Amino acid sequence: MSSEAISHGTQAHAMHDDHHDHHHHETFITKYVFSQDHKMIAKQFLVTGIIWAIIGGLFSVIFRLQLGYPESTFPWLEDFLGHWAQGGKLKPEFYYALVTMHGTILVFFVLTAGLSGTFANFLIPLQIGARDMASPLLNMLSYWFFFIASIIMFASLFVQTGPASGGWTIYPPLSALGEASSGSKIGMDLWLVSMAMFIVSSLLGGLNYITTILNMRTKGMSMTRMPLTMWGLFFTAVLGVLSFPVLLSGAILLLFDRNLGTSFYLSDIVVAGKILPNEGGSAILFQHLFWFLGHPEVYIILLPAMSMASEILSVNSRKPIFGYMAMVGSIFAITILAFLVWAHHMFVTGLNPFLGSFFVLLTLLIAVPSAIKVFNWLTTLWRGNIRFTPGMMFAIGFVSLFISGGLTGIFLGNSSLDIHLHDTYFVVAHFHIVMGVASFFGMFAGVYHWFPKMFGRYLNNTLAYIHFWVTIIGAYLIFWPMHYEGFAGMPRRYYDYSNWESFKMFGGLNEFISFVAMIVFAVQLLFVFNFFYSIFKGRKVKSQNPWGSNTLEWTTPINPGHGNWPGEIPEVHRWPYDYSKDGKDFIPQDVPVGEDESKH
Amino acid sequence: MATTTIQAETKWWNGGRSPFNASYGKVMMWYFLMSDAFTFGAFLISYGTIRFSVNNWADPNHVFNAFPFAGHANLPLAFVSLMTFILIFSSVTMVLAVHEGHHMNKKGVEKYMLLTIIGGIAFLGCQAWEWTHLIAGHHDVLVNGQIEHWGTTVTKNPWGSEVMHNGTMVATPGPIAFGGYFFGITGFHGFHVLSGVVINIVMYIKTKLGHFDQRGHYEMIEKAGLYWHFVDLVWVFVFLCFYLI
Ligand code: HEM
Ligand SMILES: [Cu+2]
Numbered sequence: 001m002s003s004e005a006i007s008h009g010t011q012a013h014a015m016h017d018d019h020h021d022h023h024h025h026e027t028f029i030t031k032y033v034f035s036q037d038h039k040m041i042a043k044q045f046l047v048t049g050i051i052w053a054i055i056g057g058l059f060s061v062i063f064r065l066q067l068g069y070p071e072s073t074f075p076w077l078e079d080f081l082g083h084w085a086q087g088g089k090l091k092p093e094f095y096y097a098l099v100t101m102h103g104t105i106l107v108f109f110v111l112t113a114g115l116s117g118t119f120a121n122f123l124i125p126l127q128i129g130a131r132d133m134a135s136p137l138l139n140m141l142s143y144w145f146f147f148i149a150s151i152i153m154f155a156s157l158f159v160q161t162g163p164a165s166g167g168w169t170i171y172p173p174l175s176a177l178g179e180a181s182s183g184s185k186i187g188m189d190l191w192l193v194s195m196a197m198f199i200v201s202s203l204l205g206g207l208n209y210i211t212t213i214l215n216m217r218t219k220g221m222s223m224t225r226m227p228l229t230m231w232g233l234f235f236t237a238v239l240g241v242l243s244f245p246v247l248l249s250g251a252i253l254l255l256f257d258r259n260l261g262t263s264f265y266l267s268d269i270v271v272a273g274k275i276l277p278n279e280g281g282s283a284i285l286f287q288h289l290f291w292f293l294g295h296p297e298v299y300i301i302l303l304p305a306m307s308m309a310s311e312i313l314s315v316n317s318r319k320p321i322f323g324y325m326a327m328v329g330s331i332f333a334i335t336i337l338a339f340l341v342w343a344h345h346m347f348v349t350g351l352n353p354f355l356g357s358f359f360v361l362l363t364l365l366i367a368v369p370s371a372i373k374v375f376n377w378l379t380t381l382w383r384g385n386i387r388f389t390p391g392m393m394f395a396i397g398f399v400s401l402f403i404s405g406g407l408t409g410i411f412l413g414n415s416s417l418d419i420h421l422h423d424t425y426f427v428v429a430h431f432h433i434v435m436g437v438a439s440f441f442g443m444f445a446g447v448y449h450w451f452p453k454m455f456g457r458y459l460n461n462t463l464a465y466i467h468f469w470v471t472i473i474g475a476y477l478i479f480w481p482m483h484y485e486g487f488a489g490m491p492r493r494y495y496d497y498s499n500w501e502s503f504k505m506f507g508g509l510n511e512f513i514s515f516v517a518m519i520v521f522a523v524q525l526l527f528v529f530n531f532f533y534s535i536f537k538g539r540k541v542k543s544q545n546p547w548g549s550n551t552l553e554w555t556t557p558i559n560p561g562h563g564n565w566p567g568e569i570p571e572v573h574r575w576p577y578d579y580s581k582d583g584k585d586f587i588p589q590d591v592p593v594g595e596d597e598s599k600h
Numbered sequence: 601m602a603t604t605t606i607q608a609e610t611k612w613w614n615g616g617r618s619p620f621n622a623s624y625g626k627v628m629m630w631y632f633l634m635s636d637a638f639t640f641g642a643f644l645i646s647y648g649t650i651r652f653s654v655n656n657w658a659d660p661n662h663v664f665n666a667f668p669f670a671g672h673a674n675l676p677l678a679f680v681s682l683m684t685f686i687l688i689f690s691s692v693t694m695v696l697a698v699h700e701g702h703h704m705n706k707k708g709v710e711k712y713m714l715l716t717i718i719g720g721i722a723f724l725g726c727q728a729w730e731w732t733h734l735i736a737g738h739h740d741v742l743v744n745g746q747i748e749h750w751g752t753t754v755t756k757n758p759w760g761s762e763v764m765h766n767g768t769m770v771a772t773p774g775p776i777a778f779g780g781y782f783f784g785i786t787g788f789h790g791f792h793v794l795s796g797v798v799i800n801i802v803m804y805i806k807t808k809l810g811h812f813d814q815r816g817h818y819e820m821i822e823k824a825g826l827y828w829h830f831v832d833l834v835w836v837f838v839f840l841c842f843y844l845i
Contacts (some may be wrong), residue, residue: 129615134624203635211627219616241635249642253784261755264646264779277755280654280777285646292642572615 036136037562041143042122043454048150049114050280050528056105061521063098066090066531070498083101093182095478098495100183101157103168110131111301111439113146119304119446120139120209120233122454125189127554129218129570134211138204145201147424149194154188155257163285164191167493169290172265172283189258192251195281199244209237227551228321231328232307235335236300243296247539250289279480284349291342298435303331305442306373309395312449315549316392317384318585320577323376330369337366337405347415348422356415363413370406374399385580390464391449397472398441407436408483426486429479437475452546456559457538463530468525478513550576550588629823633830643788646839647781654775658759660843666733680843683726684835690719691832698825701818706807709821713804716828720797727790742770754779774813782842789838792831799824
């Protein structure tokens with residue numbers, strides 16, 4: 001049995017190889033649109049993600065206008081948003097729509113699909129030494145389901161009653177009852193349908209990433225010789241494959257409640273003086289289902305950024321990553337714990353305090369693997385021969401942001417403190433720094449670092465440094481003050497704070513935050529310009545391995561074709577972190593171990 | 601070739617081969633099933649939390665006591681037992697189909713795939729009957745002092761506790777969640793069975809056309825088999841949750 005199956009396995013491999021050797025003529029459609037090449041699919045995810053990021057970012061600028069200048073009117077807004085900004089003043093309903101869509105777009109469409117979709121697709125086959133994903137067809141479908149989800153979500157922006165507006169967490173009853181608010185109508189249905197498509201996309205992608213990493217590694221690429229990027233992306237996919245289905249269930253039940261008259265989430269509701277017939281359901285049930293996805297989701301966003309930062313920090317410090325196995329262990333621990341802490345988002349829902357104490361414990365335990373990772377990054381940098389490439393700058397920025405935001409998590413993880421801090425700007429500050437901005441930094445680091453591999457050209461460095469400095473200073477200026485607002489009890493998701501005596505004093509601060517937000521947004525446009533300009537006009541890459549990196553993607557030609565390596569796939573003989581070893585600056589993974597070489 | 605085989609046998613995780621000795625398709629199927637298990641898990645746990653938070657849930661012996669062509673005979677759980685038997689039997693025939701596939705026996709695969717497909721369709725037929733019977737049923741329910749005739753739907757539950765009304769015992773409306781969960785979850789499972797039947801039909805046709813003989817192996821049948829057994833296994837849990845507890 002076993003020998004039969006083994007020869008069968010080798011046969012399948014051989015078949016796979018020669019399938020890629022015939023290069024049939026490619027048309028524009030098969031090359032750029034319905035491409036099955038993982039590198040092209042990665043670029044499709046990246047470009048779609050960038051478009052979404054611009055839209056989502058623009059939304060935040062518009063609602064920040066309202067928060068920063070609650071007394072002013074902006075006539076040009078009316079030209080742009082029509083009746084939603086009559087007389088140049090944003091309507092409260094649309095303010096909520098903007099906040100909701102901002103969160104949805106950035107969490108799911110940019111930092112999940114845009115980040116994992118881009119880098120898992122691009123890097124997995126290249127770094128483990130495979131010709132393509134396990135199933136290029138499903139991989140292509142993964143992008144197209146994401147595309148359909150994008151179209152539906154985009155369309156929901158234009159329906160008459162506006163897009164979903166119950167927050168990115170879509171809690172019932174706002175999301176379950178059509179009559180609850182204008183954003184609870186068709187916009188909400190479109191949100192749910194779009195997310196269902198999105199979940200299918202993420203499932204197809206995730207299954208592919210997992211099986212490719214397990215099954216398709218080139219000879220010699222044992223699991224512990226994989227770059228840390230691979231470990232991060234692997235566990236990201238595991239998290240996605242096991243947590244998104246729970247959101248799917250939750251969303252299906254929600255669709256039933258909305259359209260079939262069931263009451264899974266509704267009980268004893270009175271709307272506009274009318275008692276609704278719904279009874280027996282539980283709105284808290286939805287929160288459990290949502291956060292069972294929601295918390296793993298934040299790590300789905302973070303792990304790719306973490307692992308790319310690890311790789312880039314090591315390459316540009318010219319030092320092996322410190323504590324490789326500890327890094328792998330931490331990623332694994334984070335993955336397990338990520339499934340066990342969801343109720344820390346629900347401390348004030350009436351959760352049994354005894355149960356809550358378990359969630360406090362497990363939540364605070366996450367600080368341990370997080371701290372190990374931070375320690376290892378800093379130690380990798382320590383006395384390194386650091387090259388401050390733009391990718392490196394963003395990777396260092398990532399570490400800084402992760403520390404800043406992780407520390408505030410420890411405040412929130414204590415249920416007694418969270419009673420005060422929950423639903424205030426403190427939470428907004430926490431998750432924007434640790435997840436939003438930090439993951440963006442990981443993503444930027446990845447783009448700057450792998451752009452030469454993606455397009456055979458470099459991004460412009462001057463623009464890159466401007467991008468970096470304005471963004472990191474801007475991010476701290478925007479989000480740091482929010483901690484103080486949160487301590488002072490300023491709630492999140494309010495349309496106008498100027499009516500409260502106690503929050504009046506923050507008027508100036510809010511204006512300042514909004515002002516900086518606009519500058520930071522403008523600088524992102526500079527990056528977008530740099531990105532598209534450099535694809536066509538950037539300085540050409542001349543050497544195969546411009547960063548002097550050990551990983552396999554730099555053994556491919558400067559512009560690799562479909563199938564990645566023109567000849568044999570290289571065999572791997574060592575781990576990817578042999579930097580500054582035995583007097584050599586770096587020793588790529590495909591170099592055989594010398595006779596007298598020292599052990600790492 | 602010979603050397604790679606030897607090396608491959610000793611170093612399972614060292615790359616160049618599948619560590620599980622399974623094709624990517626099978627690994628993918630396993631992970632998909634894990635993911636799908638979480639979907640069903642979420643449904644069933646939601647059901648559990650709501651069900652045990654209300655105190656007069658419908659008695660399954662009472663709700664599911666009908667049998668086609670048996671008139672008003674009281675046969676608690678007889679029909680659902682038959683359904684379960686059919687589905688499990690179709691799993692057995694599926695095992696046999698996979699077994700024939702290992703021996704490259706095309707005729708055998710055809711025969712057992714056909715039986716599996718028939719089993720799946722029979723199960724769906726039974727489910728259709730059961731749903732129709734529940735929805736179209738007429739049960740006396742006391743609503744606001746009036747007797748109404750209710751079927752079981754996602755918004756109506758005629759299986760609440762009984763009260764005395766004009767000298768007879770009548771039911772009152774039960775928790776509305778009953779129908780929602782019952783139809784929602786058995787429907788979602790039925791949808792899986794339906795997809796399985798479609799997959800199996802495609803496999804049957806491909807077998808008939810000799811695709812797998814050309815390919816040299818019947819692995820697709822194995823993958824379809826994994827899915828089918830999974831759908832069966834889920835049914836066991838659904839059965840447990842809705843009919844037995
Ligand atoms: C030591 C680590 C961390 C701890 C102890 C922690 C704890 C918490 C707690 C208790 C909350 C709930 C606050 C509330 O709503 O009252 C929260 C919110 C949040 N955290 Fe963290 N966190 C940590 C790290 C992270 C990381 C690494 C990410 C993302 C990559 C993250 C993303 C979020 C998000 C997105 C929210 C808010 C979601 C919302 O309500 O809209 N956290 N965190
Ligand atoms: Cu969380």
